[in-house]
Amino acid sequence: MSEQMTRDRALEIVRDSYTTGQPQSTAVELTGYSRSWVAAEYRRLKARGVSPVAGQLELFDPAPSSSG
Numbered sequence: 025m026s027e028q029m030t031r032d033r034a035l036e037i038v039r040d041s042y043t044t045g046q047p048q049s050t051a052v053e054l055t056g057y058s059r060s061w062v063a064a065e066y067r068r069l070k071a072r073g074v075s076p077v078a079g080q081l082e083l084f085d086p087a088p089s090s091s092g
Contacts, residue, residue, distance in 0.1 A: 028056050038065045043078040 028034075034055040041051040042065075051062045070076070 035065065038062055039069065039074075042066055042069045042076055043074065045077050 034057050037054050038051045038057075041048075041054065048059065048062050048066055051057075051066075052059050055062065
């Protein structure tokens with residue numbers, strides 16, 4: 025297994041995984057960190073009130089584009 029990534033980078037990946045509704049197992053695979061560490065970070069994000077679908081909202085923004 026390759027060298028473990030930095031904690032800061034792993035936190036970014038966990039946050040992105042959480043806010044796009046990805047399962048914890050995806051974050052574990054992407055970061056190489058333990059399941060318990062990822063689970064704890066998911067709990068922290070939930071406790072802070074971060075939406076598990078916040079990243080998906082941008083994909084479905086109903087605001088019309090201002091081209092023209």
